[in-house]
Amino acid sequence: MNEPLPFRRTTPGSTGYPDLPAVMQRVAEGDKEAFSALYDALSPMVFGTVLRVVRDPAQSEEVAQEVMIELWRQAGRYRSDAGSVTTWAATIAHRRAVDRVRSAQAATDREHAQAARDHHTAYDDVAEQVETRLESEQVRRCLRGLTELQRQAVTLAYYQGLTYREVAETLRTPLPTIKTRMRDGLIRLRDCMGVTT
Incomplete structure (x- = not known):
């Protein structure tokens, strides 16, 4: 049986945030409870990062969900020596948001080109x-x-x-x-x- 998750820091003056590297390790092992804790800790930051790029709240929610799924799938690739969990998640969120904007821009460009041809x-x-x-x-x-x-x-x-x-x-x-x-x-x-x- 798995030992209890170290979801909360026990250091003096702790704000109660999860110990994200430990949680990430558990997520990499497929622990759904750990992913729930990771989701609660990171989803507001992920949504905010995406919203700053995409600007549309509905699309931002969709992209944020995609990012969280990617964090679940890619958890085994996280390396604490390369940066914090938050930085890693923010980087993935930013990339996904930029991809969405580029895709939307390409669709808009095609629509404009079609409208120009129609005239x-x-x-x-x-x-x-x-x-x-x-x-x-x-x-x-x-x-x-x-x-x-x-x-x-x-x-x-x-x-x-x-x-x-x-x-x-x-x-x-x-x-x-x-x-x-x-x-x-x-x-x-x-x-x-x-x-x-």
């Missing part, structure tokens, strides 16, 4: 539709020339607006592998489509 004259619309259809056929043909992982990664990033990190999580593939496959895939696409730099 062309009928002739421009027909010409553009023909050109788009031809380009789409060429893109589909070129996509078939990629490996399965390259095709999935490029499709998720460029057609669904996911960040590299979100693509890696969706495909359950390490982030460096995703970055390499996407770079190689985009080079192959460029060459296939005859794009010159």
